[in-house]
Amino acid sequence: MREHISGQYDAELDELRAMVTEMGGLVERQLQAVCLGLSTWDADPAEPVAALDKAVNRLEVSIDDACTHIIARRQPTASDLRLVMSIVKAITDLERIGDETTRIAKMLETLCALPALRDPLPELTEMMERVQSMLADALNAFVRVDEERALEVITRDRAVDRAYEALVSRLLEAMEASPERLRSYHNIIWCARSFERIGDHAKNVCEYIIYLARGKDVRHQGLGSAN
Amino acid sequence: MTDTPTLTFDPADTCLKVEQLSVSYDGKAALREVSLTVPRHRVTAFIGPSGCGKSTLLRSFNRMNDLIRGVEVTGQIHLFGEDILAPKVDVTVLRRRIGMVFQQPNPFPMSVFDNVAYGLRLQGLSDQRALEREVEWALRSAALWDEVKDRLEASALTLSGGQQQRLVIARAIAIRPEVLLLDEPASALDPISTLKIEELIGQLAEAYSIIVVTHNMQQAARVSDYTAFLYLGELVEFSATDDLFTRPQARQTEDYITGRYG
Amino acid sequence: MKTPSGWRSGDGALWLSTGAVTLTLLLTVTLLVLLGRVGFGHFWPEPLGTFTFHPGTAQAPLVAAQREQGAFTLAEGGMETRTLLRTGNRDTAAPDFRWIADASLRSAHFDPAAIELERRSWGPALGLLAPPKAPAADRAALAARQWARLEEALALPSQVRTGSLTLYSADGSARPLPLAEVVRAWRPNAMTFAEKLSLYFSRIGAFISEPPREANTEGGIFPALFGTVLMVMLMTVVVTPIGVVAALYLHEYAPQGPLTQMLRIAVNNLAGVPSIVYGVFGLGFFVYLVGGSLDRAFFADTLPAPTFGTPGLLWASLTLALLTLPVMIVATEEGLSRIPRQLREASLALGATRFETLRYVILPQALPAVLTGVILAVARGAGEVAPLMLVGVVKLAPELPLDGTFPFLHLDRQFMHLGFHIYDLAFQSPNVEAARPLVYASALLLVLMIVLLNLGAVLLRAYLRGRHRDPLG
Numbered sequence: 001m002r003e004h005i006s007g008q009y010d011a012e013l014d015e016l017r018a019m020v021t022e023m024g025g026l027v028e029r030q031l032q033a034v035c036l037g038l039s040t041w042d043a044d045p046a047e048p049v050a051a052l053d054k055a056v057n058r059l060e061v062s063i064d065d066a067c068t069h070i071i072a073r074r075q076p077t078a079s080d081l082r083l084v085m086s087i088v089k090a091i092t093d094l095e096r097i098g099d100e101t102t103r104i105a106k107m108l109e110t111l112c113a114l115p116a117l118r119d120p121l122p123e124l125t126e127m128m129e130r131v132q133s134m135l136a137d138a139l140n141a142f143v144r145v146d147e148e149r150a151l152e153v154i155t156r157d158r159a160v161d162r163a164y165e166a167l168v169s170r171l172l173e174a175m176e177a178s179p180e181r182l183r184s185y186h187n188i189i190w191c192a193r194s195f196e197r198i199g200d201h202a203k204n205v206c207e208y209i210i211y212l213a214r215g216k217d218v219r220h221q222g223l224g225s226a227n
Numbered sequence: 228m229t230d231t232p233t234l235t236f237d238p239a240d241t242c243l244k245v246e247q248l249s250v251s252y253d254g255k256a257a258l259r260e261v262s263l264t265v266p267r268h269r270v271t272a273f274i275g276p277s278g279c280g281k282s283t284l285l286r287s288f289n290r291m292n293d294l295i296r297g298v299e300v301t302g303q304i305h306l307f308g309e310d311i312l313a314p315k316v317d318v319t320v321l322r323r324r325i326g327m328v329f330q331q332p333n334p335f336p337m338s339v340f341d342n343v344a345y346g347l348r349l350q351g352l353s354d355q356r357a358l359e360r361e362v363e364w365a366l367r368s369a370a371l372w373d374e375v376k377d378r379l380e381a382s383a384l385t386l387s388g389g390q391q392q393r394l395v396i397a398r399a400i401a402i403r404p405e406v407l408l409l410d411e412p413a414s415a416l417d418p419i420s421t422l423k424i425e426e427l428i429g430q431l432a433e434a435y436s437i438i439v440v441t442h443n444m445q446q447a448a449r450v451s452d453y454t455a456f457l458y459l460g461e462l463v464e465f466s467a468t469d470d471l472f473t474r475p476q477a478r479q480t481e482d483y484i485t486g487r488y489g
Numbered sequence: 490m491k492t493p494s495g496w497r498s499g500d501g502a503l504w505l506s507t508g509a510v511t512l513t514l515l516l517t518v519t520l521l522v523l524l525g526r527v528g529f530g531h532f533w534p535e536p537l538g539t540f541t542f543h544p545g546t547a548q549a550p551l552v553a554a555q556r557e558q559g560a561f562t563l564a565e566g567g568m569e570t571r572t573l574l575r576t577g578n579r580d581t582a583a584p585d586f587r588w589i590a591d592a593s594l595r596s597a598h599f600d601p602a603a604i605e606l607e608r609r610s611w612g613p614a615l616g617l618l619a620p621p622k623a624p625a626a627d628r629a630a631l632a633a634r635q636w637a638r639l640e641e642a643l644a645l646p647s648q649v650r651t652g653s654l655t656l657y658s659a660d661g662s663a664r665p666l667p668l669a670e671v672v673r674a675w676r677p678n679a680m681t682f683a684e685k686l687s688l689y690f691s692r693i694g695a696f697i698s699e700p701p702r703e704a705n706t707e708g709g710i711f712p713a714l715f716g717t718v719l720m721v722m723l724m725t726v727v728v729t730p731i732g733v734v735a736a737l738y739l740h741e742y743a744p745q746g747p748l749t750q751m752l753r754i755a756v757n758n759l760a761g762v763p764s765i766v767y768g769v770f771g772l773g774f775f776v777y778l779v780g781g782s783l784d785r786a787f788f789a790d791t792l793p794a795p796t797f798g799t800p801g802l803l804w805a806s807l808t809l810a811l812l813t814l815p816v817m818i819v820a821t822e823e824g825l826s827r828i829p830r831q832l833r834e835a836s837l838a839l840g841a842t843r844f845e846t847l848r849y850v851i852l853p854q855a856l857p858a859v860l861t862g863v864i865l866a867v868a869r870g871a872g873e874v875a876p877l878m879l880v881g882v883v884k885l886a887p888e889l890p891l892d893g894t895f896p897f898l899h900l901d902r903q904f905m906h907l908g909f910h911i912y913d914l915a916f917q918s919p920n921v922e923a924a925r926p927l928v929y930a931s932a933l934l935l936v937l938m939i940v941l942l943n944l945g946a947v948l949l950r951a952y953l954r955g956r957h958r959d960p961l962g
Binding site: 289291294296319320322323326327329331333334335336345346349350395398399402 | 744745829831832834835836837838839840841842845849850853854
């Protein structure tokens with residue numbers, strides 16, 4: 001993309017992108033922290049999540065302000081307009097991801113006070129891995145306005161959903177088998193639900209990337225029209 | 228350019244049809260093989276950087292270019308199917324069908340009334356009551372009547388810039404043209420007057436086919452239904468205004484409207 | 490930030506330009522005052538003194554008016570003052586102006602019986618209504634009697650007056666003065682200020698409204714005034730349409746190329762051609778060629794006596810029209826070029842033809858500029874003398890070019906012109922001292938006439954401009 005005649009405008013847009021990248025980085029760290037905590041059955045790694053969430057929220061407000069400022073002052077059109085609009089929407093999703101991680105971190109504290117599980121939960125591990133890679137790839141695609149990567153990330157959400165369903169049925173069986181661990185299982189279901197949501201938010205971000213790249217809104221249309 | 232993103236309209240909804248229009252001044256090309264169709268009863272905007280040929284294209288429609296020495300025009304322009312570049316066309320009749328408003332408000336140094344009545348009198352209308360009726364109609368259509376009804380005999384030059392421009396629009400529509408060409412109609416006006424003119428353009432579109440040349444992209448975005456982007460004498464893109472300003476198809480359009488031209 | 494000082498502050502330029510304007514104004518005022526004082530001072534009734542001289546000088550006593558003081562150098566060195574006396578009586582005691590050394594002057598007294606008479610010929614007569622040596626009571630009675638008779642006679646037309654007045658000189662000699670000869674008479678030493686004022690204006694009135702006498706040194710200048718105004722008007726009538734049409738062609742129709750540019754330069758240069766050249770051209774072309782051809786074609790029966798083939802009003806007007814044509818064209822074109830292009834386009838875009846645009850939009854707008862051209866042309870034309878001497882102006886025209894006999898306006902007649910009149914008075918007059926005040930008075934009238942003609946055009950222009958003035962400028 002060529003530079004604007006107004007260097008100031010370019011600088012403002014660059015700053016906006018940098019802020020989004022920073023916000024994405026913070027959210028990624030939150031997600032990594034809770035994943036680590038869950039895999040090691042340890043609440044300590046997830047401890048900074050709450051503090052990170054505050055930073056994420058502050059960034060969301062700043063980015064919102066910056067976007068409003070650009071719309072009012074620069075009246076962006078075409079790709080600039082789409083960039084600003086996608087950012088406004090993407091940061092909402094990022095902020096939600098941050099909220100979800102905070103929720104998981106709280107669950108983790110409760111979980112770690114309970115006795116550890118006996119059997120491994122491969123579906124949960126799969127979900128965590130998938131969601132982490134989805135978020136990382138979505139953020140990368142956003143920075144590069146990589147339409148193909150974004151499309152590919154969107155397709156990966158189905159696998160997360162399937163893993164979530166499999167995990168839930170496995171946990172329901174386990175609850176029947178060992179009701180004394182009912183609270184643990186219940187909490188894990190809640191965590192899994194959050195991961196599933198995070199996957200959805202990552203998918204949303206990718207949809208904005210496609211809108212940003214193509215000028216076409218592919219939300220709620222399925223991938224057929226996106227292709 | 229054969230791959231120019233463009234629109235076509237049903238013949239019944241087509242006001243002007245331009246085919247392969249090239250205009251040059253003393254051998255210097257100002258327009259190169261421009262083809263487009265202008266819809267009827269809609270506002271069409273021509274945008275582009277200075278010297279892109281948008282004004283030349285506009286002035287081709289009422290053949291104001293004829294006044295310039297050394298001008299050469301090839302191609303065709305049809306007004307509702309009628310070839311207006313044909314040598315036998317009476318330009319004075321053509322200009323009554325295609326009115327024009329210029330960048331600088333240019334009322335004649337006459338009274339408000341005489342300004343609006345000028346075109347009518349040229350057509351031989353001399354009955355005072357008929358003139359009064361037509362002048363009032365034109366001033367009302369131009370949303371100026373309430374401001375000037377008590378000073379119709381005052382010099383038009385006593386009006387404010389915005390009022391003068393609306394007076395000029397009234398003067399143009401008094402002879403009931405089919406098409407109204409507006410060449411940067413608000414660029415010499417303050418923002419409030421500009422908004423009034425833009426509002427007026429919207430109202431007039433119900434009865435006239437309007438073409439606006441502007442280098443104010445926001446203005447084109449605000450007032451027009453369709454927008455054509457011209458660059459270096461060529462039509463780069465002609466789309467619905469909503470599409471052009473959110474997802475232009477041509478790279479040059481994108482660069483221009485986002486301020487990357489240069 | 491430091492305020493620029495000295496010349497760079499602009500104060501210097503301000504002072505310089507203000508000074509230039511002041512100087513110009515001062516010169517103009519001086520010109521008008523000088524012309525007015527010398528020219529119109531002439532009409533004020535001067536006191537008449539009875540001057541006696543020292544026995545050593547051979548000069549007899551004189552009745553005279555004092556004109557001016559001067560100084561002269563004596564043969565043996567040193568300076569002495571002298572006085573110019575206007576003595577009149579050119580017929581009996583020439584010369585009518587004498588320089589008298591103040592040293593030889595013994596006494597002067599202002600006799601209420603002193604009288605000045607304006608005559609049909611020989612210039613003014615100065616004298617006393619009663620013998621200077623007679624007893625006072627007899628003198629007063631005689632003077633009153635003679636004055637009464639004079640007043641009675643002046644009330645009658647000169648043809649039916651009979652008898653004469655006895656005029657006494659300062660040394661007591663008497664001579665008869667036929668009453669029929671008298672035009673006007675006054676006793677300046679016996680007049681009140683109001684009477685003097687009324688006489689003053691009546692003489693100025695006569696100056697403006699009467700024909701000249703005595704080789705233009707007496708009487709008025711009406712024919713010259715009339716001739717000038719008439720010629721300028723004819724010139725304007727000719728030059729305005731031609732100039733406007735030419736300017737319209739140059740500016741509106743001619744293809745703007747090197748040829749038109751050359752034409753324009755040529756027109757501008759015409760304005761710089763010396764006016765006498767126009768006179769020669771007018772004589773050769775208008776008078777001999779055009780006038781001669783007209784005579785051969787239409788007035789062959791009166792040949793060889795020329796009708797139009799001789800200098801006359803028509804040729805003078807046409808020559809001046811030619812002379813002022815460049816001014817007219819340049820001024821009009823200037824006005825046309827100041828009309829914004831947008832106005833033309835607005836009119837054309839409304840379906841007006843080129844001619845309609847010219848007629849309804851361009852010309853009304855250009856009218857003030859046309860009038861500016863007229864003002865300049867009038868100022869130039871009315872002041873010209875040199876070319877006119879060749880094409881129709883004469884020292885003395887027996888008839889006005891406009892009268893009651895068919896065809897009323899006699900374009901073929903020769904006529905008088907103020908500018909030439911001034912030249913004639915100043916250089917050709919046999920009586921320099923008598924003519925001098927009239928030179929100034931005529932010059933002032935010429936200036937006033939041009940001012941009046943211009944004022945009319947300026948007011949008209951102001952009116953035309955004011956009709957549609959843009960309040961924002």
